[in-house]
Amino acid sequence: MAETNRPTAPSQVRLEEDSDNYIYESLESEDQMRVLELYPGQDEEPINCSLTTVKRIDAPPYEALSYAWGDHTDRKEIRCDGKQLTITRSLYDALWRIRDVAKVKLLWADAICINQADRQERGHQVKHMGSIYFSAERVLVWVGLDNPFESFQESFESLVNRFFRPRKLHEHRVRLVDSRVKNEAEMGIFCRALAYLIHRPWFSRLWVVQEVGLGRSALVLFGIGEQIDFDSFLMIIDCVESNANLNLRYISDSGRILNTFVLFPRRARNELVGGVDDFLEVMTKTMAQEASDHRDYIYALLGHPSALVDGRLIVQPDYTRSELDVFRQLTITLVEHTQSLRVLSAVCHRADSNLDEPWPTWIATWDREIMPVSLGLFRYDRQFYDASAGFDGTYSVDGTGEVLRVEGFVFDSVDECTGETVMPGDGVLPESMDHVFAHHLDCAMQFKAWREVPVQQRLSELSIVMCAGRPLITPRTRQQQQDLESAFTAYRLSLYENHVSLSGNDALLPEGMAAAQLNSGADPELYRYFARRLPYMESFSTATGMLGVGRRCLRPGDICCILFGSNVPMILRPVGSRYRLVGPAYIYQVAQGEAMVDYVIGEKFPKQTFEIF
Secondary structure, X not given: OOHXXXXXXXXXXXXXXXOOEOOEOOOOOOOEEXXXXXXXXXXXXXXXXXXXXXXXXXXXXXXXXXXXXXXXXXXXXXXXXXXXXXXXXXXXXXXXXXXXXXXXXXXXXXXXXXXXXXHHHHHHHHHOHHHHHHHOOEEEEEEEOOOOOHHHOOOHHHHHHHHEOOOOOOOOOOOEOOOOHHHHHHHHHHHXXXXXXXXXXXHHEOHHHHHHHXXXXXXXXXXXXXXXXXXXHHHHXXXXXXXXXXXXXXXXXXXXXHHHHOOOHHHHOOOOOOOOOOHXXXXXXXXXXXXXXXXXXXXXXXXXXXXXXXXXXXXXOOOOOOHHHHHHHHHHHHHHHHOOOHHHHHOOOOOHHHHHOOOOOOOOOOOOOOOOXXXXXXXXXXXXXXXXXXXXXXXXXXXXXXXXXXXEEEEEEEEEEXXXXXXXXXXXXXXXXXXXXXXXXXXXXXXXXXXXXXXXXXXXXXXXXXXXXXXXXXXXXXXXXXXXXXXHHHHHHHHHHOOOOOOOHHHHOOOOHHHHXXXXXXXXXXXXXXXXXXXHEEEXXXXXXXXXXXXXXXXXXXXXXXXXXXXXXXEEEEEOOEEEEEEEXXXXXXXXXXXXXXXXXXXXXXXXXXXXX
Protein backbone atom coordinates (compact mmCIF):
# COMPACT_ATOMS: atom_id res chain seq x y z
CA MET A 1 0.00 0.00 0.00
CA ALA A 2 1.36 3.41 -0.98
CA GLU A 3 3.01 5.45 1.76
CA THR A 4 1.23 8.57 0.48
CA ASN A 5 -2.03 7.18 1.92
CA ARG A 6 -0.83 7.44 5.51
CA PRO A 7 -3.15 9.36 7.88
CA THR A 8 -2.01 12.77 9.02
CA ALA A 9 -3.92 12.99 12.30
CA PRO A 10 -1.72 12.89 15.42
CA SER A 11 -1.52 9.65 17.38
CA GLN A 12 -3.97 9.56 20.29
CA VAL A 13 -1.89 7.90 22.95
CA ARG A 14 -0.81 8.88 26.41
CA LEU A 15 2.73 7.81 27.25
CA GLU A 16 3.74 7.63 30.88
CA GLU A 17 7.30 8.70 31.56
CA ASP A 18 7.89 6.02 34.16
CA SER A 19 6.69 3.14 31.99
CA ASP A 20 7.89 1.61 28.76
CA ASN A 21 4.50 0.00 28.17
CA TYR A 22 2.08 1.32 25.59
CA ILE A 23 -0.92 3.06 27.19
CA TYR A 24 -4.13 3.54 25.21
CA GLU A 25 -5.96 6.83 25.30
CA SER A 26 -9.74 6.57 25.13
CA LEU A 27 -11.50 7.20 21.83
CA GLU A 28 -13.47 10.43 21.96
CA SER A 29 -16.55 9.08 20.17
CA GLU A 30 -18.00 5.89 18.70
CA ASP A 31 -17.35 7.09 15.16
CA GLN A 32 -13.58 6.91 15.68
CA MET A 33 -11.22 4.03 15.00
CA ARG A 34 -7.49 3.41 15.23
CA VAL A 35 -5.41 2.61 12.16
CA LEU A 36 -2.18 0.65 12.49
CA GLU A 37 0.87 1.87 10.56
CA LEU A 38 3.19 -1.11 10.11
CA TYR A 39 6.72 0.13 9.36
CA PRO A 40 9.07 -1.55 6.88
CA GLY A 41 11.28 -4.39 8.02
CA GLN A 42 12.61 -7.80 7.10
CA ASP A 43 13.94 -11.04 8.52
CA GLU A 44 14.67 -10.77 12.25
CA GLU A 45 14.37 -6.99 12.54
CA PRO A 46 12.01 -5.92 15.35
CA ILE A 47 8.41 -5.13 14.40
CA ASN A 48 7.70 -1.42 14.71
CA CYS A 49 4.38 0.33 14.27
CA SER A 50 2.24 3.25 15.41
CA LEU A 51 -1.45 3.90 15.97
CA THR A 52 -3.39 6.85 14.57
CA THR A 53 -6.95 7.76 15.53
CA VAL A 54 -9.29 8.83 12.73
CA LYS A 55 -13.01 9.05 12.11
CA ARG A 56 -14.17 5.94 10.30
CA ILE A 57 -15.67 8.02 7.52
CA ASP A 58 -12.29 9.73 6.99
CA ALA A 59 -10.11 6.63 7.29
CA PRO A 60 -7.40 6.26 4.62
CA PRO A 61 -7.32 3.06 2.52
CA TYR A 62 -6.33 0.18 4.80
CA GLU A 63 -6.31 -3.62 4.84
CA ALA A 64 -8.09 -5.48 7.63
CA LEU A 65 -6.40 -8.50 9.19
CA SER A 66 -8.33 -11.70 9.93
CA TYR A 67 -6.53 -14.27 12.08
CA ALA A 68 -6.98 -16.68 14.98
CA TRP A 69 -5.72 -15.21 18.26
CA GLY A 70 -4.12 -18.49 19.29
CA ASP A 71 -2.62 -19.22 22.70
CA HIS A 72 -3.06 -16.11 24.88
CA THR A 73 -0.08 -17.09 27.01
CA ASP A 74 2.31 -17.35 24.04
CA ARG A 75 3.13 -13.69 23.50
CA LYS A 76 5.72 -11.58 21.71
CA GLU A 77 6.76 -7.95 22.03
CA ILE A 78 6.52 -5.27 19.35
CA ARG A 79 7.23 -1.53 19.52
CA CYS A 80 4.24 0.76 19.10
CA ASP A 81 4.93 4.50 19.04
CA GLY A 82 8.25 3.68 20.66
CA LYS A 83 6.64 1.81 23.53
CA GLN A 84 6.39 -1.89 24.33
CA LEU A 85 3.19 -3.73 23.35
CA THR A 86 2.71 -7.47 23.78
CA ILE A 87 0.58 -9.44 21.34
CA THR A 88 -0.06 -13.13 20.69
CA ARG A 89 2.46 -15.04 18.61
CA SER A 90 -0.18 -15.63 15.96
CA LEU A 91 -0.62 -11.89 15.39
CA TYR A 92 3.14 -11.35 15.60
CA ASP A 93 3.69 -13.94 12.85
CA ALA A 94 1.02 -12.28 10.71
CA LEU A 95 2.62 -8.83 11.00
CA TRP A 96 6.06 -10.33 10.31
CA ARG A 97 4.69 -12.01 7.17
CA ILE A 98 2.70 -8.98 5.95
CA ARG A 99 5.17 -6.15 6.44
CA ASP A 100 6.92 -4.74 3.40
CA VAL A 101 10.66 -4.24 3.09
CA ALA A 102 10.31 -0.65 1.87
CA LYS A 103 6.78 0.75 2.42
CA VAL A 104 4.55 1.51 5.37
CA LYS A 105 1.42 -0.61 5.36
CA LEU A 106 -1.87 0.61 6.82
CA LEU A 107 -3.76 -2.12 8.64
CA TRP A 108 -6.54 -2.79 11.07
CA ALA A 109 -6.05 -5.61 13.59
CA ASP A 110 -8.52 -5.94 16.46
CA ALA A 111 -6.06 -6.93 19.21
CA ILE A 112 -4.02 -3.76 18.59
CA CYS A 113 -6.58 -1.26 17.28
CA ILE A 114 -9.09 -1.93 20.08
CA ASN A 115 -8.17 -1.42 23.73
CA GLN A 116 -9.04 -4.93 24.90
CA ALA A 117 -8.90 -3.86 28.56
CA ASP A 118 -11.74 -1.35 28.06
CA ARG A 119 -15.02 -3.30 28.00
CA GLN A 120 -17.04 -0.26 26.98
CA GLU A 121 -14.76 0.45 24.03
CA ARG A 122 -14.84 -3.20 23.02
CA GLY A 123 -18.62 -3.07 22.91
CA HIS A 124 -18.66 0.14 20.86
CA GLN A 125 -16.05 -1.11 18.40
CA VAL A 126 -17.71 -4.52 18.02
CA LYS A 127 -20.90 -2.72 17.03
CA HIS A 128 -18.98 -1.17 14.11
CA MET A 129 -16.79 -4.17 13.31
CA GLY A 130 -18.88 -4.96 10.25
CA SER A 131 -18.34 -1.46 8.90
CA ILE A 132 -14.59 -1.71 9.50
CA TYR A 133 -14.23 -4.88 7.43
CA PHE A 134 -16.78 -3.76 4.84
CA SER A 135 -14.81 -0.56 4.21
CA ALA A 136 -11.38 -2.19 4.06
CA GLU A 137 -9.56 -2.27 0.74
CA ARG A 138 -8.96 -5.98 1.28
CA VAL A 139 -9.10 -8.56 4.05
CA LEU A 140 -5.86 -10.43 4.72
CA VAL A 141 -6.52 -13.94 6.02
CA TRP A 142 -3.59 -15.21 8.06
CA VAL A 143 -3.71 -19.00 8.43
CA GLY A 144 -0.21 -19.55 9.87
CA LEU A 145 3.45 -20.17 9.06
CA ASP A 146 2.95 -23.87 8.33
CA ASN A 147 3.00 -24.81 4.65
CA PRO A 148 1.67 -28.35 4.14
CA PHE A 149 2.44 -28.14 0.40
CA GLU A 150 6.22 -27.80 0.83
CA SER A 151 6.89 -31.35 -0.36
CA PHE A 152 5.79 -30.41 -3.88
CA GLN A 153 8.65 -27.93 -4.19
CA GLU A 154 6.47 -25.57 -6.18
CA SER A 155 4.14 -22.75 -5.23
CA PHE A 156 0.56 -23.34 -4.13
CA GLU A 157 -0.64 -21.22 -7.06
CA SER A 158 1.27 -23.47 -9.46
CA LEU A 159 -0.26 -26.58 -7.88
CA VAL A 160 -3.77 -25.15 -8.22
CA ASN A 161 -3.18 -24.38 -11.88
CA ARG A 162 -1.87 -27.90 -12.43
CA PHE A 163 -4.65 -29.79 -10.65
CA PHE A 164 -7.61 -27.59 -11.49
CA ARG A 165 -8.87 -26.12 -14.71
CA PRO A 166 -9.27 -22.35 -14.77
CA ARG A 167 -12.74 -21.30 -13.65
CA LYS A 168 -14.97 -19.88 -16.36
CA LEU A 169 -17.58 -17.32 -15.37
CA HIS A 170 -20.49 -19.30 -16.82
CA GLU A 171 -19.55 -22.56 -15.07
CA HIS A 172 -20.99 -23.57 -11.72
CA ARG A 173 -17.80 -25.17 -10.41
CA VAL A 174 -14.13 -25.43 -11.12
CA ARG A 175 -13.33 -28.89 -12.46
CA LEU A 176 -10.60 -31.35 -11.76
CA VAL A 177 -8.11 -31.91 -14.51
CA ASP A 178 -8.94 -35.18 -16.30
CA SER A 179 -7.74 -37.92 -14.00
CA ARG A 180 -4.74 -39.90 -15.12
CA VAL A 181 -3.14 -42.75 -13.21
CA LYS A 182 0.15 -40.92 -12.96
CA ASN A 183 -1.56 -37.99 -11.16
CA GLU A 184 -3.61 -39.95 -8.62
CA ALA A 185 -0.82 -40.21 -6.03
CA GLU A 186 -0.04 -36.49 -6.31
CA MET A 187 -3.72 -35.60 -6.05
CA GLY A 188 -3.94 -37.62 -2.85
CA ILE A 189 -0.95 -35.79 -1.37
CA PHE A 190 -2.45 -32.45 -2.44
CA CYS A 191 -5.83 -33.25 -0.85
CA ARG A 192 -4.21 -34.39 2.40
CA ALA A 193 -2.26 -31.12 2.51
CA LEU A 194 -5.46 -29.18 1.77
CA ALA A 195 -7.23 -31.04 4.59
CA TYR A 196 -4.39 -30.06 6.96
CA LEU A 197 -4.71 -26.43 5.90
CA ILE A 198 -8.46 -26.17 6.50
CA HIS A 199 -8.03 -27.75 9.93
CA ARG A 200 -5.83 -24.86 11.03
CA PRO A 201 -7.41 -22.82 13.89
CA TRP A 202 -8.49 -19.94 11.62
CA PHE A 203 -11.12 -22.06 9.88
CA SER A 204 -12.79 -23.00 13.19
CA ARG A 205 -13.13 -19.47 14.60
CA LEU A 206 -16.46 -17.65 14.52
CA TRP A 207 -15.32 -14.04 14.13
CA VAL A 208 -13.55 -14.79 10.86
CA VAL A 209 -16.81 -15.72 9.12
CA GLN A 210 -17.95 -12.10 9.33
CA GLU A 211 -14.50 -10.71 8.63
CA VAL A 212 -14.08 -12.41 5.25
CA GLY A 213 -17.79 -12.27 4.56
CA LEU A 214 -17.87 -8.48 4.58
CA GLY A 215 -14.62 -7.76 2.76
CA ARG A 216 -14.60 -6.49 -0.82
CA SER A 217 -12.02 -9.16 -1.46
CA ALA A 218 -9.97 -11.48 0.71
CA LEU A 219 -6.50 -12.96 0.30
CA VAL A 220 -5.44 -16.16 2.08
CA LEU A 221 -1.83 -16.06 3.34
CA PHE A 222 0.16 -18.96 4.77
CA GLY A 223 3.74 -20.17 4.94
CA ILE A 224 6.52 -17.79 3.91
CA GLY A 225 5.08 -16.58 0.63
CA GLU A 226 2.00 -18.61 -0.30
CA GLN A 227 -1.26 -16.86 -1.12
CA ILE A 228 -4.56 -17.35 -2.96
CA ASP A 229 -7.73 -15.35 -3.47
CA PHE A 230 -10.31 -16.47 -0.89
CA ASP A 231 -13.14 -16.89 -3.42
CA SER A 232 -10.86 -19.06 -5.56
CA PHE A 233 -9.97 -21.06 -2.46
CA LEU A 234 -13.68 -21.70 -1.82
CA MET A 235 -14.03 -22.82 -5.41
CA ILE A 236 -11.36 -25.46 -4.83
CA ILE A 237 -13.14 -26.66 -1.69
CA ASP A 238 -16.39 -26.71 -3.67
CA CYS A 239 -14.76 -28.88 -6.32
CA VAL A 240 -13.50 -31.35 -3.73
CA GLU A 241 -16.91 -31.39 -2.04
CA SER A 242 -18.57 -32.33 -5.34
CA ASN A 243 -16.16 -35.24 -5.81
CA ALA A 244 -17.45 -37.98 -3.49
CA ASN A 245 -14.20 -39.98 -3.67
CA LEU A 246 -11.99 -37.05 -2.66
CA ASN A 247 -14.46 -35.79 -0.07
CA LEU A 248 -14.86 -39.10 1.75
CA ARG A 249 -11.18 -40.07 1.55
CA TYR A 250 -9.48 -36.79 2.38
CA ILE A 251 -11.58 -33.75 3.28
CA SER A 252 -14.77 -34.74 5.08
CA ASP A 253 -15.08 -31.22 6.50
CA SER A 254 -15.43 -29.50 3.13
CA GLY A 255 -19.21 -29.19 3.37
CA ARG A 256 -19.00 -27.28 6.65
CA ILE A 257 -16.42 -24.89 5.22
CA LEU A 258 -18.62 -24.11 2.23
CA ASN A 259 -21.87 -23.76 4.17
CA THR A 260 -20.22 -21.44 6.67
CA PHE A 261 -18.15 -19.10 4.55
CA VAL A 262 -20.77 -18.27 1.90
CA LEU A 263 -23.32 -16.94 4.41
CA PHE A 264 -22.51 -13.28 3.78
CA PRO A 265 -23.67 -11.68 0.50
CA ARG A 266 -20.18 -10.67 -0.68
CA ARG A 267 -18.94 -14.26 -0.47
CA ALA A 268 -22.17 -15.70 -1.89
CA ARG A 269 -21.66 -14.08 -5.27
CA ASN A 270 -20.12 -15.71 -8.33
CA GLU A 271 -21.11 -19.36 -8.89
CA LEU A 272 -21.12 -20.45 -5.24
CA VAL A 273 -24.62 -20.75 -3.87
CA GLY A 274 -25.05 -19.07 -0.50
CA GLY A 275 -26.34 -16.05 1.30
CA VAL A 276 -28.92 -16.19 4.08
CA ASP A 277 -31.34 -13.47 5.13
CA ASP A 278 -32.51 -15.01 8.42
CA PHE A 279 -30.43 -14.42 11.55
CA LEU A 280 -31.66 -17.59 13.24
CA GLU A 281 -30.37 -19.61 10.29
CA VAL A 282 -27.06 -17.73 10.34
CA MET A 283 -26.67 -18.60 14.04
CA THR A 284 -27.50 -22.24 13.31
CA LYS A 285 -25.16 -22.63 10.33
CA THR A 286 -22.20 -21.28 12.31
CA MET A 287 -22.65 -23.62 15.28
CA ALA A 288 -19.41 -25.44 14.44
CA GLN A 289 -17.38 -22.22 14.79
CA GLU A 290 -15.75 -21.36 18.12
CA ALA A 291 -15.51 -18.19 20.21
CA SER A 292 -13.86 -17.89 23.62
CA ASP A 293 -16.52 -15.47 24.92
CA HIS A 294 -19.97 -17.04 24.60
CA ARG A 295 -21.58 -13.65 24.02
CA ASP A 296 -19.59 -13.55 20.79
CA TYR A 297 -21.79 -16.36 19.44
CA ILE A 298 -24.09 -13.42 18.69
CA TYR A 299 -21.79 -10.40 18.59
CA ALA A 300 -19.47 -11.99 15.99
CA LEU A 301 -22.34 -12.13 13.49
CA LEU A 302 -23.86 -8.68 13.95
CA GLY A 303 -22.33 -7.52 10.67
CA HIS A 304 -24.70 -9.82 8.76
CA PRO A 305 -27.57 -7.98 7.03
CA SER A 306 -30.14 -10.17 8.82
CA ALA A 307 -28.91 -8.83 12.21
CA LEU A 308 -30.80 -5.60 11.52
CA VAL A 309 -34.41 -5.62 12.73
CA ASP A 310 -36.38 -2.47 11.92
CA GLY A 311 -33.12 -0.64 11.35
CA ARG A 312 -31.57 -1.64 14.69
CA LEU A 313 -29.18 -4.41 15.65
CA ILE A 314 -31.00 -7.48 16.91
CA VAL A 315 -28.79 -7.30 20.03
CA GLN A 316 -26.62 -4.36 21.06
CA PRO A 317 -23.07 -5.58 21.84
CA ASP A 318 -22.29 -4.85 25.45
CA TYR A 319 -19.63 -6.80 27.36
CA THR A 320 -20.93 -5.52 30.70
CA ARG A 321 -24.09 -7.65 30.27
CA SER A 322 -24.25 -11.26 31.41
CA GLU A 323 -24.50 -14.18 29.00
CA LEU A 324 -28.01 -14.89 30.29
CA ASP A 325 -29.21 -11.37 29.50
CA VAL A 326 -27.72 -11.45 26.01
CA PHE A 327 -29.16 -14.85 25.10
CA ARG A 328 -32.53 -13.94 26.63
CA GLN A 329 -32.77 -10.77 24.55
CA LEU A 330 -31.91 -12.66 21.36
CA THR A 331 -34.50 -15.39 22.04
CA ILE A 332 -37.27 -12.88 22.78
CA THR A 333 -36.40 -10.73 19.76
CA LEU A 334 -36.37 -13.77 17.44
CA VAL A 335 -39.78 -14.88 18.71
CA GLU A 336 -41.19 -11.40 18.14
CA HIS A 337 -39.45 -10.86 14.78
CA THR A 338 -40.28 -14.25 13.24
CA GLN A 339 -43.71 -14.44 14.88
CA SER A 340 -42.98 -18.08 15.57
CA LEU A 341 -41.36 -20.40 18.08
CA ARG A 342 -38.66 -21.64 15.65
CA VAL A 343 -35.92 -20.46 18.01
CA LEU A 344 -37.07 -23.01 20.62
CA SER A 345 -35.74 -25.71 18.27
CA ALA A 346 -32.25 -24.38 19.07
CA VAL A 347 -32.65 -25.35 22.73
CA CYS A 348 -30.34 -28.26 23.50
CA HIS A 349 -29.47 -29.06 27.10
CA ARG A 350 -26.18 -30.85 27.67
CA ALA A 351 -27.58 -33.23 30.28
CA ASP A 352 -30.70 -33.98 32.28
CA SER A 353 -29.18 -32.07 35.20
CA ASN A 354 -29.35 -28.83 33.18
CA LEU A 355 -33.12 -28.87 33.62
CA ASP A 356 -32.60 -28.45 37.37
CA GLU A 357 -30.48 -25.31 37.00
CA PRO A 358 -31.98 -21.84 37.56
CA TRP A 359 -31.37 -20.73 33.94
CA PRO A 360 -34.73 -20.53 32.05
CA THR A 361 -34.94 -23.63 29.86
CA TRP A 362 -36.54 -21.81 26.90
CA ILE A 363 -33.46 -19.64 26.30
CA ALA A 364 -31.14 -21.04 23.62
CA THR A 365 -27.47 -20.89 24.67
CA TRP A 366 -25.89 -22.13 21.40
CA ASP A 367 -23.64 -24.46 23.39
CA ARG A 368 -20.66 -25.62 21.26
CA GLU A 369 -20.06 -28.75 23.35
CA ILE A 370 -23.15 -30.32 21.83
CA MET A 371 -24.24 -30.18 18.19
CA PRO A 372 -28.04 -30.29 18.11
CA VAL A 373 -29.83 -31.84 15.17
CA SER A 374 -31.79 -29.26 13.22
CA LEU A 375 -35.46 -29.95 13.87
CA GLY A 376 -37.63 -27.14 12.55
CA LEU A 377 -34.96 -24.43 12.81
CA PHE A 378 -34.81 -23.52 9.14
CA ARG A 379 -37.61 -21.88 7.20
CA TYR A 380 -37.40 -24.53 4.47
CA ASP A 381 -38.01 -27.16 7.17
CA ARG A 382 -41.69 -26.26 7.03
CA GLN A 383 -42.19 -28.32 3.88
CA PHE A 384 -41.16 -31.35 5.94
CA TYR A 385 -42.07 -30.29 9.48
CA ASP A 386 -45.34 -28.48 10.08
CA ALA A 387 -46.60 -30.01 13.31
CA SER A 388 -48.78 -26.99 14.23
CA ALA A 389 -50.19 -26.75 10.67
CA GLY A 390 -49.49 -23.04 10.43
CA PHE A 391 -51.44 -22.17 13.58
CA ASP A 392 -50.11 -19.02 15.21
CA GLY A 393 -50.25 -18.61 18.94
CA THR A 394 -49.72 -15.81 21.38
CA TYR A 395 -46.41 -15.53 23.19
CA SER A 396 -45.44 -13.43 26.16
CA VAL A 397 -42.66 -13.18 28.71
CA ASP A 398 -43.40 -12.22 32.30
CA GLY A 399 -41.96 -9.10 33.91
CA THR A 400 -39.01 -10.99 35.41
CA GLY A 401 -37.90 -12.37 32.05
CA GLU A 402 -37.98 -15.87 33.52
CA VAL A 403 -41.27 -17.33 32.24
CA LEU A 404 -42.38 -17.76 28.61
CA ARG A 405 -46.13 -18.24 28.10
CA VAL A 406 -47.20 -20.11 24.96
CA GLU A 407 -50.35 -21.82 23.72
CA GLY A 408 -50.85 -25.37 22.53
CA PHE A 409 -52.00 -28.81 23.66
CA VAL A 410 -50.68 -32.14 24.98
CA PHE A 411 -51.19 -35.12 22.65
CA ASP A 412 -49.03 -37.87 24.22
CA SER A 413 -46.26 -38.65 26.71
CA VAL A 414 -42.87 -40.37 26.63
CA ASP A 415 -43.14 -44.02 27.68
CA GLU A 416 -39.67 -45.52 27.06
CA CYS A 417 -36.38 -44.14 25.76
CA THR A 418 -33.02 -45.54 24.74
CA GLY A 419 -30.93 -43.94 27.49
CA GLU A 420 -27.16 -43.58 27.30
CA THR A 421 -25.12 -45.80 25.02
CA VAL A 422 -22.29 -47.61 26.81
CA MET A 423 -19.54 -49.83 25.55
CA PRO A 424 -19.49 -53.32 27.09
CA GLY A 425 -17.34 -53.45 30.20
CA ASP A 426 -15.95 -49.93 30.36
CA GLY A 427 -19.09 -47.91 31.07
CA VAL A 428 -18.10 -44.94 28.91
CA LEU A 429 -19.84 -43.28 26.01
CA PRO A 430 -18.55 -44.69 22.71
CA GLU A 431 -16.88 -42.53 20.13
CA SER A 432 -18.16 -44.76 17.34
CA MET A 433 -21.40 -43.54 15.78
CA ASP A 434 -21.92 -47.09 14.50
CA HIS A 435 -22.20 -48.38 18.07
CA VAL A 436 -24.64 -45.60 18.91
CA PHE A 437 -26.79 -46.56 15.93
CA ALA A 438 -26.74 -50.23 16.98
CA HIS A 439 -27.79 -49.27 20.48
CA HIS A 440 -30.70 -47.11 19.22
CA LEU A 441 -31.86 -49.89 16.91
CA ASP A 442 -31.71 -52.60 19.58
CA CYS A 443 -33.57 -50.52 22.18
CA ALA A 444 -36.22 -49.25 19.77
CA MET A 445 -37.04 -52.75 18.51
CA GLN A 446 -37.72 -53.80 22.12
CA PHE A 447 -40.02 -50.93 23.17
CA LYS A 448 -43.07 -52.46 24.89
CA ALA A 449 -45.52 -50.36 22.87
CA TRP A 450 -44.11 -51.86 19.67
CA ARG A 451 -44.03 -55.53 20.47
CA GLU A 452 -47.24 -56.32 18.56
CA VAL A 453 -46.13 -54.37 15.47
CA PRO A 454 -44.72 -56.53 12.64
CA VAL A 455 -40.92 -56.43 12.38
CA GLN A 456 -40.85 -55.08 8.84
CA GLN A 457 -43.21 -52.24 9.73
CA ARG A 458 -41.04 -51.32 12.71
CA LEU A 459 -37.94 -51.26 10.51
CA SER A 460 -39.71 -49.14 7.91
CA GLU A 461 -40.65 -46.52 10.51
CA LEU A 462 -37.20 -46.65 12.09
CA SER A 463 -35.57 -45.91 8.72
CA ILE A 464 -37.36 -42.56 8.74
CA VAL A 465 -37.18 -41.73 12.44
CA MET A 466 -33.47 -42.46 12.92
CA CYS A 467 -32.50 -39.87 10.31
CA ALA A 468 -35.21 -37.35 11.17
CA GLY A 469 -32.60 -34.62 11.52
CA ARG A 470 -32.10 -34.72 7.75
CA PRO A 471 -35.41 -33.36 6.41
CA LEU A 472 -34.23 -33.20 2.79
CA ILE A 473 -34.35 -36.98 2.57
CA THR A 474 -37.64 -37.50 4.41
CA PRO A 475 -39.59 -39.73 1.98
CA ARG A 476 -42.41 -38.07 0.05
CA THR A 477 -43.15 -40.93 -2.36
CA ARG A 478 -43.25 -44.71 -2.12
CA GLN A 479 -40.12 -44.97 -4.27
CA GLN A 480 -38.25 -42.58 -1.96
CA GLN A 481 -39.36 -44.69 1.01
CA GLN A 482 -38.08 -47.85 -0.67
CA ASP A 483 -34.74 -46.19 -1.47
CA LEU A 484 -34.38 -45.06 2.13
CA GLU A 485 -35.21 -48.52 3.48
CA SER A 486 -32.66 -50.03 1.09
CA ALA A 487 -29.93 -47.69 2.38
CA PHE A 488 -31.03 -48.40 5.97
CA THR A 489 -30.71 -52.15 5.38
CA ALA A 490 -27.37 -51.83 3.58
CA TYR A 491 -25.98 -49.89 6.52
CA ARG A 492 -27.19 -52.53 9.00
CA LEU A 493 -25.65 -55.29 6.86
CA SER A 494 -22.30 -53.48 6.83
CA LEU A 495 -22.41 -53.25 10.64
CA TYR A 496 -23.33 -56.95 10.86
CA GLU A 497 -20.31 -57.87 8.73
CA ASN A 498 -18.08 -55.78 11.01
CA HIS A 499 -19.62 -57.23 14.19
CA VAL A 500 -20.80 -53.83 15.45
CA SER A 501 -23.39 -54.68 18.07
CA LEU A 502 -23.75 -54.28 21.80
CA SER A 503 -26.24 -57.11 22.40
CA GLY A 504 -25.52 -59.76 19.81
CA ASN A 505 -25.07 -59.43 16.08
CA ASP A 506 -28.58 -60.70 15.28
CA ALA A 507 -30.05 -57.52 16.80
CA LEU A 508 -28.83 -55.64 13.70
CA LEU A 509 -30.93 -57.83 11.38
CA PRO A 510 -34.16 -58.68 13.26
CA GLU A 511 -35.84 -59.61 9.95
CA GLY A 512 -33.15 -62.22 9.24
CA MET A 513 -30.18 -62.31 6.90
CA ALA A 514 -32.11 -63.59 3.86
CA ALA A 515 -34.78 -60.88 4.04
CA ALA A 516 -32.16 -58.18 4.65
CA GLN A 517 -30.13 -59.18 1.62
CA LEU A 518 -33.23 -59.03 -0.58
CA ASN A 519 -33.91 -55.44 0.50
CA SER A 520 -30.33 -54.17 0.30
CA GLY A 521 -29.09 -52.47 -2.82
CA ALA A 522 -27.81 -49.05 -1.80
CA ASP A 523 -24.52 -47.63 -0.57
CA PRO A 524 -24.33 -48.11 3.23
CA GLU A 525 -22.41 -44.82 3.51
CA LEU A 526 -25.58 -42.98 2.46
CA TYR A 527 -27.44 -43.88 5.65
CA ARG A 528 -24.34 -43.58 7.81
CA TYR A 529 -24.13 -39.97 6.63
CA PHE A 530 -27.75 -39.27 7.54
CA ALA A 531 -27.53 -41.02 10.92
CA ARG A 532 -24.34 -39.30 12.05
CA ARG A 533 -26.16 -37.06 14.56
CA LEU A 534 -27.67 -39.94 16.56
CA PRO A 535 -25.08 -39.57 19.36
CA TYR A 536 -26.80 -36.27 20.22
CA MET A 537 -30.31 -37.75 20.14
CA GLU A 538 -32.41 -40.25 22.05
CA SER A 539 -35.02 -42.56 20.54
CA PHE A 540 -38.28 -42.99 22.43
CA SER A 541 -41.76 -44.48 22.25
CA THR A 542 -44.92 -42.79 23.46
CA ALA A 543 -47.78 -44.06 25.59
CA THR A 544 -49.91 -44.55 22.46
CA GLY A 545 -47.18 -46.45 20.60
CA MET A 546 -45.66 -43.73 18.41
CA LEU A 547 -41.91 -43.60 17.74
CA GLY A 548 -39.71 -40.51 17.87
CA VAL A 549 -36.30 -39.00 18.48
CA GLY A 550 -35.54 -36.05 20.71
CA ARG A 551 -32.90 -34.44 22.89
CA ARG A 552 -30.79 -36.75 25.04
CA CYS A 553 -32.17 -35.36 28.29
CA LEU A 554 -35.77 -36.53 27.72
CA ARG A 555 -37.16 -39.05 30.22
CA PRO A 556 -40.27 -41.26 30.66
CA GLY A 557 -43.17 -39.14 31.88
CA ASP A 558 -42.22 -36.06 29.82
CA ILE A 559 -45.16 -34.80 27.77
CA CYS A 560 -45.38 -34.44 23.98
CA CYS A 561 -46.94 -31.13 22.97
CA ILE A 562 -47.88 -29.10 19.94
CA LEU A 563 -47.01 -25.47 20.65
CA PHE A 564 -48.70 -23.11 18.21
CA GLY A 565 -46.01 -21.43 16.13
CA SER A 566 -43.53 -24.32 16.28
CA ASN A 567 -42.77 -26.49 13.26
CA VAL A 568 -42.10 -29.60 15.35
CA PRO A 569 -43.48 -31.16 18.54
CA MET A 570 -41.92 -30.01 21.79
CA ILE A 571 -41.15 -32.15 24.83
CA LEU A 572 -41.99 -30.53 28.17
CA ARG A 573 -41.41 -31.73 31.72
CA PRO A 574 -44.15 -30.84 34.22
CA VAL A 575 -42.93 -29.21 37.44
CA GLY A 576 -45.92 -28.36 39.59
CA SER A 577 -48.22 -26.17 37.49
CA ARG A 578 -45.41 -25.04 35.19
CA TYR A 579 -43.03 -26.70 32.74
CA ARG A 580 -39.38 -27.07 31.81
CA LEU A 581 -38.54 -27.22 28.09
CA VAL A 582 -36.69 -30.44 27.24
CA GLY A 583 -36.45 -29.59 23.54
CA PRO A 584 -37.83 -30.33 20.07
CA ALA A 585 -38.60 -33.81 18.78
CA TYR A 586 -39.45 -35.69 15.62
CA ILE A 587 -42.39 -38.05 16.11
CA TYR A 588 -43.46 -40.31 13.29
CA GLN A 589 -46.85 -39.38 11.79
CA VAL A 590 -47.07 -36.11 13.73
CA ALA A 591 -44.59 -34.05 11.67
CA GLN A 592 -47.15 -32.87 9.09
CA GLY A 593 -49.87 -31.63 11.41
CA GLU A 594 -51.68 -34.92 11.97
CA ALA A 595 -52.30 -34.12 15.65
CA MET A 596 -53.80 -30.78 14.61
CA VAL A 597 -56.54 -32.65 12.71
CA ASP A 598 -57.71 -34.26 15.95
CA TYR A 599 -57.40 -30.90 17.70
CA VAL A 600 -59.44 -28.94 15.14
CA ILE A 601 -61.96 -31.52 13.91
CA GLY A 602 -62.22 -34.04 16.70
CA GLU A 603 -61.67 -31.60 19.58
CA LYS A 604 -59.68 -34.42 21.14
CA PHE A 605 -57.03 -32.31 22.82
CA PRO A 606 -57.94 -29.29 24.94
CA LYS A 607 -56.06 -26.05 24.31
CA GLN A 608 -54.01 -24.72 27.21
CA THR A 609 -51.44 -22.10 28.12
CA PHE A 610 -48.01 -23.41 29.12
CA GLU A 611 -45.81 -21.44 31.48
CA ILE A 612 -42.25 -22.50 30.65
CA PHE A 613 -39.48 -21.48 33.02
